[in-house]
Amino acid sequence: MSFPLYMKYDSLNSIQSAIRKKETTIEEIVTNYLRVIDQTRDLNIYVQIFEENALAQAKTLDLKFQNNPDELGKLFGAVVSIKDVICIKGKPVTAGSKILEGFESVYSATVVEKLKAEDAIIIGSVNCDEFAMGSSNENSVYGPVKNPLDPTKIPGGSSGGSAAAVAANTCLISLGSDTGGSVRQPAAFCGIVGMKPTYGRISRHGLLAYASSFDQIGILANNVEDIASVLEIISGADEYDSTVSALPVPDLSKINHSPKKYRIAYLKNAIESDGLNKAIKASTNDVLENLKEAGHALEAIDFPLLDFIIPTYYVLTTAEASTNLSRYDGIRYGYRSQSASTLEEVYKKSRTEGFGNEVKRRIILGTFVLSAGYFEAYFSKAQKVRRLISEQLDSIFEKYDFLIMPTTPDFPWTIGEKLDDPVSVYLSDVYTVLANLGGIPAISLPIKTTSELPTGIQVMSNKFTEEKLLKFSKQIENSMKKS
Numbered sequence: 001m002s003f004p005l006y007m008k009y010d011s012l013n014s015i016q017s018a019i020r021k022k023e024t025t026i027e028e029i030v031t032n033y034l035r036v037i038d039q040t041r042d043l044n045i046y047v048q049i050f051e052e053n054a055l056a057q058a059k060t061l062d063l064k065f066q067n068n069p070d071e072l073g074k075l076f077g078a079v080v081s082i083k084d085v086i087c088i089k090g091k092p093v094t095a096g097s098k099i100l101e102g103f104e105s106v107y108s109a110t111v112v113e114k115l116k117a118e119d120a121i122i123i124g125s126v127n128c129d130e131f132a133m134g135s136s137n138e139n140s141v142y143g144p145v146k147n148p149l150d151p152t153k154i155p156g157g158s159s160g161g162s163a164a165a166v167a168a169n170t171c172l173i174s175l176g177s178d179t180g181g182s183v184r185q186p187a188a189f190c191g192i193v194g195m196k197p198t199y200g201r202i203s204r205h206g207l208l209a210y211a212s213s214f215d216q217i218g219i220l221a222n223n224v225e226d227i228a229s230v231l232e233i234i235s236g237a238d239e240y241d242s243t244v245s246a247l248p249v250p251d252l253s254k255i256n257h258s259p260k261k262y263r264i265a266y267l268k269n270a271i272e273s274d275g276l277n278k279a280i281k282a283s284t285n286d287v288l289e290n291l292k293e294a295g296h297a298l299e300a301i302d303f304p305l306l307d308f309i310i311p312t313y314y315v316l317t318t319a320e321a322s323t324n325l326s327r328y329d330g331i332r333y334g335y336r337s338q339s340a341s342t343l344e345e346v347y348k349k350s351r352t353e354g355f356g357n358e359v360k361r362r363i364i365l366g367t368f369v370l371s372a373g374y375f376e377a378y379f380s381k382a383q384k385v386r387r388l389i390s391e392q393l394d395s396i397f398e399k400y401d402f403l404i405m406p407t408t409p410d411f412p413w414t415i416g417e418k419l420d421d422p423v424s425v426y427l428s429d430v431y432t433v434l435a436n437l438g439g440i441p442a443i444s445l446p447i448k449t450t451s452e453l454p455t456g457i458q459v460m461s462n463k464f465t466e467e468k469l470l471k472f473s474k475q476i477e478n479s480m481k482k483s
Contacts, residue, residue: 012172012226015077019065026065026077026121027058033079033123037170043146045164047084048091049124054079057121064119073119074253075233078226080115081171083162084125085132086217087206088112095208096130096140099328099354101335109206110241111175111217111234118233123171126161130356131325132177132210134158135185135428136418139358144415149191150453153412156186162220163190173230174220179210180313181407181432183218184444188407188456191446193477194220195227198463199439200245202231203238209324211317212243214436224473227443228252231466250467258471261295262401268300270405270431277410283449284406287457290479299400303434305392308385310426313433315369315382321359322366328354361422386437393438397462402472405431407444407456431458441466443473447480 009015009029018024034051061076082088085095087105089112094100112122129139137145137160145160147153148168155164159176163186166174176183178196187194196218207217219230232252238244270276271284292298330336330350337349355363369378396403409430418425435442440463444456457476461469 010169010172010222012075012078012229015172019077020069025058026061027055029077030054030058030079030121030123033169033171036168037124040148040168040170043148043151043164043168044143045126045145045161045168045170046081046124047094047096047127047142047161050091050122054121054123061119061121073117075115075118075120075229078120078173078230079123079171080120081124081126081162081165081174082112082122083128083159083174083176085128085177085208086112086125086175087208088122088125091125093125093208094141095132096128096142097355097359098141099335099351100333101354103334105206107206110203110238112206114234115230120173126165126174128161128176129158129182130359131208131321132158132179132182132215133321133358133362135181135425136413136415137161137186138415138419139356141356146415147190147412150412152414153453154189154415156189156412158182159194159218159220160186163187163192163194166190166192166220166222172221173226175234176218176220177207177210178216178218178436179214179317180436181429183220184407184432184442184456184458185429187220187444188446188454189412191454192220192222193224193227193443193445193473194218194456195231195443196435196441197231197235197466198245198441199436200243201235201441201464201466203236203241203244205238205240211320212324213320214313214317216436224443224445224470224477225255228255228470231470245464247464252467252470255467255470255474258475260471261297262472263399264291264296264298264402264404265301265396265400266298266404267303267306269302269306273409275409275427275430276406279449279451280406280408280410280455283447283455284457287447287476288404291476294475294479301396303392305385305389309389309433309437310430312382312385312389313429313437314365314426315378316386318362318366319370319379320366322363322370325355325359325363330354358422389434390438393434393440401461401468403460405458407431407458411451411453411455435460439463441469443469445473445476445480
């Protein structure tokens with residue numbers, strides 16, 4: 001299935017060039033995206049559409065271009081969708097959950113403020129797994145999002161709405177969140193680019209928390225250059241987030257193809273795994289072979305802790321989730337049960353009725369691993385394993401520039417196929433959670449396979465080396481276009 005682009009403009013550079021040449025206007029661009037949103041409603045991508053606001057801002061920017069073109073922000077012409085876990089002042093934010101029914105944000109997330117300051121237009125908020133807990137975008141009070149490339153398939157999750165929004169050409173760029181692969185996995189499933197930067201590179205102020213030591217806002221787009229342009233804008237210090245890095249942000253928007261040759265490692269036990277789809281394995285090996293032919297030094301390495309990644313991730317993230325989600329109690333904001341007659345019943349019934357099954361499952365699991373008698377057996381051990389994983393990654397990046405593996409072990413599955421098999425769904429994150437456990441940047445780039453459905457190759461690098469990672473990703477992207 002294909003969807004109309006705005007004429008030939010599928011990148012920020014082409015849009016801005018067309019505006020400067022007066023081949024189009026920002027209002028025309030927004031109008032076209034709104035038209036495509038209307039044409040693709042059956043994909044269930046958008047939770048809210050900010051049509052009136054987007055058109056009004058477009059008209060203002062067109063007037064600004066006529067009178068003071070040099071005063072336009074770096075992202076003028078960029079139409080952006082926002083995952084429904086990121087706050088926008090005066091707009092509802094629900095995290096795909098009934099528990100936040102009727103809640104309206106009183107402030108905007110730092111990333112939203114930074115986008116607007118550079119004249120990006122927010123066109124709407126998009127569907128996601130409830131509280132970003134899921135890998136298929138089926139765990140939403142609004143129902144599942146459909147994959148634009150095959151509407152019978154999932155788009156991935158939890159940022160499935162963001163990936164589908166870009167893949168269906170309803171916007172140019174989307175912001176999602178990535179706790180264990182929630183930007184990269186749906187990017188791979190929808191055939192686009194998705195990046196999770198270093199933990200702390202982007203402020204989490206205004207991002208509804210799932211697992212605070214893992215969560216990071218990420219970017220989905222059609223190409224590496226657009227990822228770089230947005231990352232430059234939304235990164236950097238923020239007085240509202242004590243975990244964000246104060247390191248200077250590189251000039252990423254001017255990223256060019258670099259001919260530099262790199263030292264690259266790939267995980268032998270990941271690529272040779274019996275759980276990896278044969279077509280994805282073949283395509284991954286093709287990419288590795290192309291990199292060798294291009295002059296890069298590649299080496300297969302083992303990662304002994306690979307089998308511990310998923311259990312470590314789910315012990316720690318569910319523990320953090322059980323704490324973070326305790327604030328949704330039916331008292332302060334959001335949904336409150338109408339059948340409760342005592343204070344205790346307000347708590348119990350509001351949370352029972354307001355949360356979906358997957359969120360309840362993770363809250364219960366997280367409460368269990370934090371409970372007396374089990375804290376040392378599970379949570380403390382998982383923290384120690386996380387430290388070992390982080391140290392192992394540090395040792396890899398002392399020797400290599402990049403670490404490569406597939407983004408996902410398989411292709412997107414049919415909607416509803418795995419609803420009764422949560423463990424199978426959890427295992428679909430086996431290649432992506434590593435970057436979140438280590439807090440390192442990672443990007444998924446679309447690659448060709450023998451299947452009609454897309455997949456991705458994942459590239460990781462050391463903390464705060466996004467500039468180098470994006471330059472290398474541009475090399476891979478360019479080589480894909482030639483092949």
